[in-house]
Amino acid sequence: MHAMQYEIALPADYDMEIIRRRVATRGHLLDDFPGLGLKAYLIREREDGSPVNQYAPFYLWAAPAGMNAFLWGPGFQGIVSDFGRPVVRHWTALAYEEGPATSATPRAATRRRQPLPEGAAPGDAVADAVARHAREAAADGVVASALAVDPRHWELLSFTLWAAPEPPDGDERFQVLHLSAPERGRLGRGKLW
Known part of the structure; x- marks a missing residue:
């Protein structure tokens, strides 16, 4: 599994509202994308206390071929055409957990680097981080959570998806506008090696 x-x-x-409309009209296009575990369509807004207005989708890829098909195909080209070519960060997954609210629609997400x-x-x-991640993923309101590493840096x-619109403080917070999760069941559970 890869995070991106x-x-x-x-x-x-x-x-x-331009981003909200974009997600409302195009988000469903990845609802059956091969190799995609999940994509959370995320935004942050200054009016909600964020330091920036930002569109920041987060992906968990069940298969690298899916990630490559997206990046080199028409889906990502739409982003490049509309906003320019952004830096794409990616991490190797270490662990993935479904939380107690796994069946809920996520309303918020948090990211901690x-x-x-x-x-x-x-x-x-890494072993300590995986153990801590398992404990944190069991918190009330967690839909799903992933832990990954960038060994270059x-x-x-x-990364955690939450059922409530107001996740706990302390991490970077995002609103979830849509979740595409065609191969979420293929992401595995627990430590991924």
Whole structure:
């Protein structure tokens, strides 16, 4: 499994209804995309306390072929044509869990990025992170949660979908406009190695 996200920063006075309409009319196009575990169509808005207006979709790919088909196909070209070519961040998945609210429609998402501790053995630091992730994914209101790592920058990424529109404080927060999850059942559970 691979995690992927790109962020499109929008002007402070940008009408975010444009993004909402875009997702409402196009979001369903990935509802049956081969290889896609899930795509959360995410936004952040300054009027809700975010430092930026932003469109920042997050993907969990069940198969790398799906990610490649998307990036080199017409789906991503639509983003490039409308907004320019964004930097696409990607991480290798370490763990995935369904939460207690797994059947709920996610309304919010949180993202936490943190460096692996300097001097720590990578295997030990990752094992600790996977154990912490399993505990956090069992919290009330969690729909699903993924833990991933970027070994180039030694950065951990925790991404969680929440049933409530107001997730706990402490992490970067997003609104979920739509969830495409054609192969969510193929994402596996627990530690992914």
